[in-house]
Amino acid sequence: MSLAPRAVLVHRTTEYEELVARHGTHGQAAFFLSSRGRGIEEVAERHHRTRRALAEVTAAVPLDWRRARVERADLDRFPFAPEDVVVVVGQDGLVANVAKYLHGQPVVGVDADPGRNPGVLVRHRPRDAARLLAALPGTGADELTMVEAVADDTQRLVALNEIYLGAPGHQTARYRLGLDGHGGAVEAQASSGVLVGTGTGATGWLRSVWQERGGRPALPSPAEDRLVWFVREAWPSPVTGTALVAGELAASAALTLTVESDRFIAFGDGVEGDALQLTWGQTVRVGVCARRLRLAG
Structure with a gap:
């Protein structure tokens, strides 16, 4: 009996998370940005959009599939398996980051923040995830x-x-x-x-x-x-x-x-x-x- 596919969701730490990790609290991060002429509201909103996209894609994974999540910094230590379907939620560059660790596994690129990314590699919206995953891994793909x-x-x-x-x-x-x-x-x-x-x-x-x-x-x-x-x-x-x-x-x-x-x-x-x-x-x-x-x- 073959294993059910495993959906591996690849994401990266947001700018907001990096700022809070560096400065300790939301307020201190806001003060740091304001001292440099920036507001934290836009950074926080992009963080929330990314997290909503990740949650929507996670919910779209078929119930009989296995699942895993990996952050960009951990890609070199993550054991990808032949039956994996890799779902990248983020920017175009994140697809490039994961590509060298794969050996033929299909990749779905989901744009977590439409309008800010060219969308060359993250071609899809979170709402498309259920349809795309239902068609994988047997559907066709571009061979880059x-x-x-x-x-x-x-x-x-x-x-x-x-x-x-x-x-x-x-x-x-x-x-x-x-x-x-x-x-x-x-x-x-x-x-x-x-x-x-x-x-x-x-x-x-x-x-x-x-x-x-x-x-x-x-x-x-x-x-x-x-x-x-x-x-x-x-x-x-x-x-x-x-x-x-x-x-x-x-x-x-x-x-x-x-x-x-x-x-x-x-x-x-x-x-x-x-x-x-x-x-x-x-x-x-x-x-x-x-x-x-x-x-x-």
Whole structure:
């Protein structure tokens, strides 16, 4: 007999909860915000909207399903199971936060605060949860491309939007960049880092760099097996070049960086606290990940 699905509700601590935890009481949090020209009323109202959304989604879980809840800070310790249905209640970025911990489980993104989020990944309203969960896990889903970085010491990082590679603090990093499909081209570079991203990431950090580069190369769609990459602020010198500063990677291609700095990191989706730690002489390859994020449409 197979197990009933388990609904895993993913959420994050609200700004209001963080303020009260830091300052002790509602009143002290209100005083802190007022000293900086802000009122607590709007922050508290957003907190209540988020909690109402979480309660509505929780109530929509079928009675014969198992259920669990996990806060964003605990995602790296939560044991996801193959039969889970993951329901993210929050912002678009929260879907990216959970994506790297999944292996094919379907994800439903619920916008807890409509009007403040683009809604690229949290596509649904709390009132839609019952209908969506009733149709899962057998219903179709969008298969979103992910990006991965694999180091020569077996460290591995997966991300939904983009991976940044460079020095901690985004200072100047030195490395040798190699590119598949360009005759084995390799260039020594000094820059403030390299971004490699997906079509989903093309709505965020990656897009800002793309716009600065005149809109080239063409950005991929979220489900396309293609990545784009950009070198940020490459510095020309007698020993470093700027010939390889942007491009795209097909599904079978990879970008290779050989570290020539004492400290070098790679992190995904803006989470610097969960990074690959690399040092002089190590190599990391970045390309399309075999895993996909299954996001309910």
